[in-house]
Amino acid sequence: MPLPTDPATVLAVVGQGRILLGELKPKVDSELTRMLAQAKTEVPEAELHYVKLRMTRSLLAQTIQTRMLREAFLLDQVGTQAADKRREAEATMAAKARQMFFETELPGLKKKAGVDSTAELDELLRKEGSSLALRQREFMDQMLGHLYIRGKVNKDPSISLAEIVLYYQEHRSDYEHKARARWEQLTVMFSNHPTREAAMKAVSEMGREALYGGSMQAVAKAKSEEPFASSGGLHDWTNQGSLASTILDQQIFSLPTGKMSEIIEDTDAFHIIRVLEREDAGVSPVGELQDKISKILRQQKVLEAQQSVMVEVRQRVPVWSYYPDDFPGAKPLTQVSARPAMQR
Template structure:
């Protein structure tokens, strides 16, 4: 997925449809309803980017698999009309992403081969992509085989074909993704300078982001009433634990052996930074944020049992200072700048890279792809 461009997740969109009890689809941002019919043939061309076709199967695989997963998990089966509308909407969304990814890939190829004679460009393009294909078979394919417990390349290809994909298709996507991202890295400022006044302005305009709740870290010993026949037996047990921790000086060692708090045998009763008001026990919460730091408490009783705690660190609620917030602000502003750079870069590519699609309203500067419902893409060197 292209960083900085905001799209709904296919699964999230489908899940929201099921949860609402309706498959009436709200269009994702930037996509209006269309009367265009999707082709039925998987090899039908639905877009062409700088001479490289995009087939229906290139985007339908992800959508169809996700639709089936959501139907199976939700138990809500849409009507044929609802399913058609949902599928068309989601395929349009995936197609827009596919087109943008392919534009970046083609921009990289143009950049690397543009100075070559026309009869040498295809040869150079093949040389560039062959190195990335090698990465696919050395890095991605072994992971695929391990993930699905497969032994051979043919087994992997057969498994992918069952879901409407293929090893060749996965290889192509890998090549285009790697080279497209390489184009982005080459065109964008990796480390834009953030002036101090800009950071100060952001801090002053977003004070709510830098407010901090009171929080604390502590160690805890616990006995649960449910483990004892009488409350006195539970009290005797917590006293023994407290004495051992006090005279031995190691609360966590005692907690690992004896404390009855869940996971105490792993954590040693250590609780990392926790915000005030987030504990289920109001009594413990109150004590943690009022007791002296680094001192064992008296026995604390709540509804579940007896506890002894030692607060290790505590911070009061307040605003993070500008000095302490600078690293976070710098990171946020850098990401904002890079997102804007990428948005501008995509806009520039839309002007430079020719695109034909059956949904020209979805991609600025694109042209309609005539007769796409029956057109079958010719095989190209990269497919």
């Protein structure tokens, strides 16, 4: 695929506006320079061309969508009024956006860059493949697009109980859970002691200390020999059948909760455990999941509404692109490149 080099090349026409290669190229070049510096190896020219092409096309698609929303917002403001009315509305919006940019965005950019003056910030942005004017333009486009979406999409749609129950029934398997438990554990590894008798003596002493001292976790931190010792031998919720030790798994899911076990002999260690909590396998009831499901359904409705808005925008705002396959509904730019209006 070809990649133009002239910054004045029109890569897309969105409604009544254009996107030039010069708007995207500095960002692409800056990102590519950063990537090459990290790679620290020479990249073949063909591969370099491919990466630059992919980055340019991706950034172009993002910019087209932002500009489409901007165009749609302006269409809502002026409708089919004359061109001078559109220019007047656009100038008004630009003035408001410029004011908001300097009041809300610029201070944060200066702070992040560690500079005090606007000139210093502009210089740093240019080194990064941007500029103050470009950031201001992007801010305006994003602001108008955000206003358009906000006016079309209800960010807090209502969710009925019937919808929640239906979703729960359709996704019931997602809310099935195995038996699980949390427990405390003291461990003595055979490999850390000269004999099994010595290991038995060590675990017995830890058990007595925990029983009469009342804190297995304190003993575990000081003396236990398993990976969780530093956290007091505390094992958080674990599903039945997921442990490497079959013996421990059986004991954890059969012993009474809240009581210290006898010494459990495993293949490579002695253990003492205390099951803190245990839950049987089953399905979480819909009442416990109501808020979670409601949030999922709300997000789905918002996403569907946004997608519907984008379909509407694509119908209202025509797009011609140098890479039409990258954007739904875009026409090849050659269809309009020969028109007199496009040769100004």
